[in-house]
Amino acid sequence: MIFYLIYVSSAVQLLLDEELLLLLRQSQTKNLNLGITGMLLYKGGNFMQMLEGEEQTVRELYATIRKDPRHHNVLTIITGSLKARNFKDWSMGFQNMDKIADLPNYKYYIKENLTLYSFQDDAAQAYEFITGFEANNR
Numbered sequence: 739m740i741f742y743l744i745y746v747s748s749a750v751q752l753l754l755d756e757e758l759l760l761l762l763r764q765s766q767t768k769n770l771n772l773g774i775t776g777m778l779l780y781k782g783g784n785f786m787q788m789l790e791g792e793e794q795t796v797r798e799l800y801a802t803i804r805k806d807p808r809h810h811n812v813l814t815i816i817t818g819s820l821k822a823r824n825f826k827d828w829s830m831g832f833q834n835m836d837k838i839a840d841l842p843n844y845k846y847y848i849k850e851n852l853t854l855y856s857f858q859d860d861a862a863q864a865y866e867f868i869t870g871f872e873a874n875n876r
Contacts, residue, residue, distance in 0.1 A: 740820040741793035743800055744864050747809040749783045755834070761808075762832045770829040774799060777825055777868050781835035785809060788868045790823045816861035824869045833871055 753761070758780060765778065774791040787803075789796045804812045825831055 740790050740823050741796050741817070742788060742790045742820055742824075743796055743817045744786070744788045744815040744861075744868060745800070745803075745812055746784065746786045746815060747812040749785065749809050750807070752783045753780070758832075758834060762830060765830040767829075768799075772799060775823050775825040775828055775830075777828065777831040777833070777871055779833050779835055779868065779871070786815075786864070786868060788824070788865075790820065790825060815864045818865075831871060 762778065769775065769789075772791065772795050774789055774795060776787060776789045779786040789799060791799075800814075
């Protein structure tokens with residue numbers, strides 16, 4: 739079984755494209771070494787991320803992420819087990835939602851802020867939302 743965790747957080751300041759690219763590259767390298775896969779979304783200074791892998795490794799990485807001074811208001815949305823990874827080919831997929839002009843399946847979310855505290859009330863919706871990015875990129 740594969741363990742997964744989805745969380746949201748807010749950056750302490752808006753990130754430039756170059757800063758997002760550096761963050762993505764660092765995440766991809768670290769995750770590849772740890773056997774972690776997942777997806778990172780960014781919108782208007784907020785993040786949503788799904789991590790997949792061995793449970794202890796995911797939990798340890800998440801503990802490190804929670805201490806990262808580049809963001810705050812880290813909120814766990816959902817954890818669980820999977821039979822197979824959603825993002826098996828991505829050490830870390832990424833989507834800057836500020837750059838999306840039109841994506842019909844995500845029209846509501848594109849207009850919303852990725853603090854997504856509403857997902858806290860419907861964690862299954864958060865799961866469907868973030869895993870949909872892999873499905874749309876096959």
